Amino acid sequence: MEAEKSIVNLWLEGSGFLTINDINAGKSVIDIIAIRLSEKGVEKAQHVEVSCSLKGELPASEYLKRFEGAEIKNKISEVLKKYASRVSEWENVLVTNADIPRGMLGSIKVVPFSHALSEVMERIDTQNYQSNIKRALQLIKYTYLKPELIRNIGGRRFKRELKSIAIEHLTQDEMIKQLCSDESSVDRILRKSKLRNDPKKLGAMLKHMLTIAERKALSEEVMTAEQRARRKKVKEKKLSSFYR
Numbered sequence: 001m002e003a004e005k006s007i008v009n010l011w012l013e014g015s016g017f018l019t020i021n022d023i024n025a026g027k028s029v030i031d032i033i034a035i036r037l038s039e040k041g042v043e044k045a046q047h048v049e050v051s052c053s054l055k056g057e058l059p060a061s062e063y064l065k066r067f068e069g070a071e072i073k074n075k076i077s078e079v080l081k082k083y084a085s086r087v088s089e090w091e092n093v094l095v096t097n098a099d100i101p102r103g104m105l106g107s108i109k110v111v112p113f114s115h116a117l118s119e120v121m122e123r124i125d126t127q128n129y130q131s132n133i134k135r136a137l138q139l140i141k142y143t144y145l146k147p148e149l150i151r152n153i154g155g156r157r158f159k160r161e162l163k164s165i166a167i168e169h170l171t172q173d174e175m176i177k178q179l180c181s182d183e184s185s186v187d188r189i190l191r192k193s194k195l196r197n198d199p200k201k202l203g204a205m206l207k208h209m210l211t212i213a214e215r216k217a218l219s220e221e222v223m224t225a226e227q228r229a230r231r232k233k234v235k236e237k238k239l240s241s242f243y244r
Contacts, residue, residue: 004052004113005031006133008095011116014123020079026071033079042083045090047076052113057098063105067092
């Protein structure tokens with residue numbers, strides 16, 4: 001089972017659902033049928049599809065076809081009848097990391113995968129589990145994330161920290177690629193860099209990095225900027241300073 005589907009299963013189970021996975025329905029495979037039982041029988045039923053892609057979003061039609069078709073609906077009805085003969089309706093739910101506008105998929109409920117993951121992470125404890133997914137989430141929560149963040153899991157601070165972790169773990173090549181494509185990024189980094197407090201160190205670094213032609217161009221640019229600044233200063237001198 002894919003990691004994302006395992007996490008969604010944990011999320012559903014934590015919300016009181018019984019889950020049935022990978023159900024053959026003709027040419028299609030239903031990801032999850034989730035059933036929440038009560039003393040009176042089936043309290044709630046869901047047809048849950050999971051779609052997480054790191055390469056971009058799919059067309060809306062690709063999501064919709066996972067819920068449509070007589071074979072899919074007949075199979076869900078067949079499974080639900082094993083738990084309660086009167087169950088004829090269920091909620092369609094798509095759990096995804098795609099940014100899908102509200103209403104784009106009609107009546108299908110869209111749940112961000114990040115929401116399911118945050119709730120699973122919040123619930124995960126330190127018990128010994130045989131599940132590799134649960135163990136991996138334990139290690140992330142209790143050894144990788146800072147201990148004080150556990151209390152704020154799912155909140156704004158947690159999201160800021162995740163973003164920080166992601167930035168810290170960018171490879172050098174990825175950073176260089178990003179900087180090469182955006183000159184303004186270089187400007188912002190240099191303006192905020194602590195190197196500005198140590199001109200000698202900054203100068204030595206630039207001297208090492210630049211070619212002779214580049215150093216000459218930089219020197220001319222600096223001199224030109226200084227000349228403009230001096231001319232501006234003279235121009236803005238008060239008239240009274242000439243009468244002493």
